[in-house]
Amino acid sequence: MIRELYRQYKDRWLLELTFDRLLRWNRWWPQHRDTGGLLCWGSDKVPPDEAAHTWQGAAYESGLDNSPMFDGVPFNTKTNQLQLADVGLTSLYIADCNALAELAQVLNRPAQAAELRQRAGTYGQALQMLWSEEKGIFLNRRTDTGQFSDRLSPTLFYPLLAGVATPIQARRMVDEHLLNPAEFWGEWVLPAVARTDSAFTDQNYWRGRIWAPLNFLVYLGLRNYDLPDARKQLVDKSNQLLLKNWRASRHVPENFHVSGVGRLPSEALNRSDSFYHWGALMGFMSLLEQDKAVELKKTTD
Structure with a gap:
């Protein structure tokens, strides 16, 4: 976000204010969450948090509090990590490195940029080790058994955001999984776990519901590749879902039931907040696409 603000407004003072702290945070991850050259979610002993240094604490660190990706994955109390090399986390970290390297160049800090x-x-080379040629997608892998996990989530598309996926890999991921109605595609998208997953029918938080941040990060990844049709379809479906709820109830939901509403009448109030800031990302993608079209027109004119 700091990089995007700088690109838009060219405020060097913002980089000078934040860069060193962002760099310290970037350096923290390899020291505390690396196992075998890949990153895993974890949780340190931080009293008085009751979830600290537990499986649940590590799941909380991911932000995907009850994702089925973590079901049955042991928490290693010695490494403070879930025993799962995580595609999403590693990809986000690579994207963070690339963004900070760009800012380091602006600040004339070549050593930090390098x-x-x-x-x-x-980490990009290591992430390629999580590519499954058989499945046509990057997969999380257990660090204790070495086995790939078969739990599919939109976070597995984040190598697009990191720019690590090859064009051929990107096309397979989109054609075989993203646009596959048996997994992530459908009238309303993207569910937080594939429709084929046994947890999908739970429709409980990260177990099958639709979350704007997931759609947004996948959209940003698609922008890095020549996949205009998939990008447009994701943008249009996301915007339609937001507008459907806004027109019906004036809600901007925290997340969406796959039937296309923020929360079913029978569901508890805490299943999905009716007015939540990141819900607006569903429409923000459409605004970004309009800006992209305007800029393209300017260059072609």
Whole structure:
């Protein structure tokens, strides 16, 4: 976000104010969440948090509090990590390295820029180890057994955001999984777990519901590749879902039931907040696409 603000407004003072703290945070992850060259979610002993240093604490760190991706994955109390090399986390970290490297160049800090690019390259090479040629997608892998996980989530598309996926890999991920109505596609998208997953029918928080941040990050990844049809379809479906709820109830939901409403009348109030800031990302993608079209027209004119 700091990079995007700088690109828009060119405020160097913002970079000078934040860069060192962002760099310290970037350096923290390899020291505390690396196992075998890939990153895992974890939780340190931080009293008085009752969830700290537990499986649940590590799930909370991911933000995907009850995702089925973590079902049955042991928490290693010695490493403070879930024993799962995580595609989404590793991809987000690579994207963070790339963004900070760009800011380091602006600040004329070549040593830090080189350091960040080196880390992005190292983790990018390691991330390719999580590619499944058989399945046509990057998969999380257990660090205790070495086995791939078969739980599918939109976070597995984040290598697009990191720019690590090859064009061929990106096309397979989109054609075989993203646009597959048996997994992530449908009238309303994207569910937080594939429709084929046994947890999908739970429709409980990250177990099958639709979340704007997931759609938004996948959209940003699609922008890095020549996949205009998939990008447009995701943008249109996301915007339609937001407008459907806004017109019906003036709600901007925290998340959406896959039937297309923020919360069913029978569901508890805490299943989905009716007015939540990140719900608006469903429409923001459409605004970004309009800006993109305007800029393209300017360049072609």
